[in-house]
Amino acid sequence: MDLSDIAALAQPGDRKVLLLVLDGLGGLAAQPGGKTALETARTPNLDALVGLGGCGVQTPVAPGVTPGSGPGHLSLFGYDPLRYRIGRGVLSALGIGFDLQPGDVAVRGNLCSVDPSGVVTDRRAGRIAADAARQACDLLAEIQPSGAEAFVRHVKEHRFLLVLRTNASSSADILDTDTGRTGVPPRPITARSQGAVPAASAAREWVERASFVLADHKPANMVLLRGFASLPDWPRFPDVFQMRALAIAAYPMYLGVARLIGMEAVQVEDSPDALAEELERRVDEHDFFFLHVKGTDKAGEDGDFERKVSVIEDVDSIVPRLVDAVGGVTLVTGDHSTPATMKAHSWHPVPFLLSGGPAREALTTSFGESECARGSLGHVNGWDLLPMAAARAGRLAKYGA
């Protein structure tokens, strides 16, 4: 369903909605026939919510597709991530909490190595050390092209963020200079439409100066740019769902995605208690609450099955506080799976539970991948979850007479 269709049905309702995201929640068994981290964890409170409501599994992007954090969260907010695409440059800015303004053109940069003829020999400057990369970024930050203000932030390893704030309004419709290959020079900056000429001119001048500034800084003696993008002009979540929305998280990426669609966002310490306290403090001001737990994903990425179990148990212990505070509809899921056995995000569907409001028999009373795969709420798309929660909160009117 389009967001415009949802907006046409949305109405104020009595019940509030809580979305609790355990990042990378879905997992795999440590050995064949074994249990996943979620199935291993003792989760009496989440299990009770399943029994009162129901559960299922959700696919954030599409079957077989491993979601990044941006698309995974957009999906949970009701935005089909294949229709609502965040450019790389914008995601990069959100990830480090850069305060991107409307009209800014953001792009992700790589420090790279080129030979004396300008041909790329290593797209990542030999996986340059963070210190050396930061030094190079300090030099790049000095460059100010004519007709624009330029901001450079080191991100991680060889990666940096470049933001161009041009005097004339400009689109970000500019080709990558990174061809994805070595043995060829970087592609020259090329505007793909007339509206992108101001940012393209600034970028061209910035890149040329960068080549001189870095000339003696082997292996990082050149830059590659990829994913020019501006803040998107999308329907705002509070307008679509008629809910005043608050995001509570510890990491800039999640606050950034939430702000991108018009949620208020507040940063707290990285602990379940900090999430609960902030929620309790702010619960009267909003109708929708997105709470983000990072630990599950980190443990998965680190391949630490036991720590993932323990983070889930810690979160379970605050669930009654959260549910009591909001007193409405509760949706618990992840933005993607991060099996500890894979040490990475994966494409596996993500278990979810939905509780509160009128419901059918749950068919199961435990929260885990296998039980959710045969749960009463079936297999759904990630972006269908929020309308399902809104319906239970009495916030969607009938479609057609």
Added chain:
Amino acid sequence: MDLSDIAALAQPGDRKVLLLVLDGLGGLAAQPGGKTALETARTPNLDALVGLGGCGVQTPVAPGVTPGSGPGHLSLFGYDPLRYRIGRGVLSALGIGFDLQPGDVAVRGNLCSVDPSGVVTDRRAGRIAADAARQACDLLAEIQPSGAEAFVRHVKEHRFLLVLRTNASSSADILDTDTGRTGVPPRPITARSQGAVPAASAAREWVERASFVLADHKPANMVLLRGFASLPDWPRFPDVFQMRALAIAAYPMYLGVARLIGMEAVQVEDSPDALAEELERRVDEHDFFFLHVKGTDKAGEDGDFERKVSVIEDVDSIVPRLVDAVGGVTLVTGDHSTPATMKAHSWHPVPFLLSGGPAREALTTSFGESECARGSLGHVNGWDLLPMAAARAGRLAKYGA
């Protein structure tokens, strides 16, 4: 799948198809852990059909969306109700059995209250009594604008139907005069495209005269118009599915939706026996039969769980007659859920059964919400059911070589 794709695959087949709709069939348990009305009802004949075929649950419009009767039925006829949208005016005409002609512009009207300056003070004329509303409609029915014939029918409470039959052909692309708010005057009649000018002119004259005709009829001293619409030009069901189709129902709305897509439609008394008799009488002339039972929805809307149980049992008793008469594929479901506990339509998926033709193991032998949620046919969209039934009837050819 698009209707054009279905049409390309449709072929004549040996088996006929019966679609038995128990309006508002889906429900909820009367108390937590209890049974729904369908699960409570003794339905040996429907259960036997499940065992011979299979069952599942279907979502008529989209997850979380509560369907109106129009969209709910379109979906069961194979038409995705978010792609095939019936305007409010047309639905209103179908609901009271007004014989809408191609080219007619239909719109739903509200009797409302305005103050001496023309500002709307009550959008429903203080929920005016039916008698007073009927009187006002009698006055409105006298108004005949130049260049068009106008028809007014009282619908219910403050609501009426206005149909404009213009001399020149006209589209219905006209803005609502109802702004949805009080404290402002009605929006003037505004054509949104040149093709709508003839109907807009007639509507403008009609509204102006209405303001004089009703001037002394407080609280109903003005009208608001909402949802200008014409008969849609959609693919016809008999062409898409290559089946001569007959609708048998007691209420105008369902006959109207069926006629809208080219089915033949016949009105009978509101009883299971009347449906069965008409089916038996007409079975040789058609390939597809849509039978509509209203009682389940009425009982649900009235909050009468026991009556819903008893209507389902009454219908179950005629199922063998229906199946014998058609002797092909049987599809039984609802157009939406109407839980007696909610006294209203709801978004909950609707149980369905499909029997006849080659089938897998059913996994269950009883027809109810929980059994269907784990039934062999899974969770599907409402508009997928008719292709599934057509396939079992041998009426869909292979796609691709």
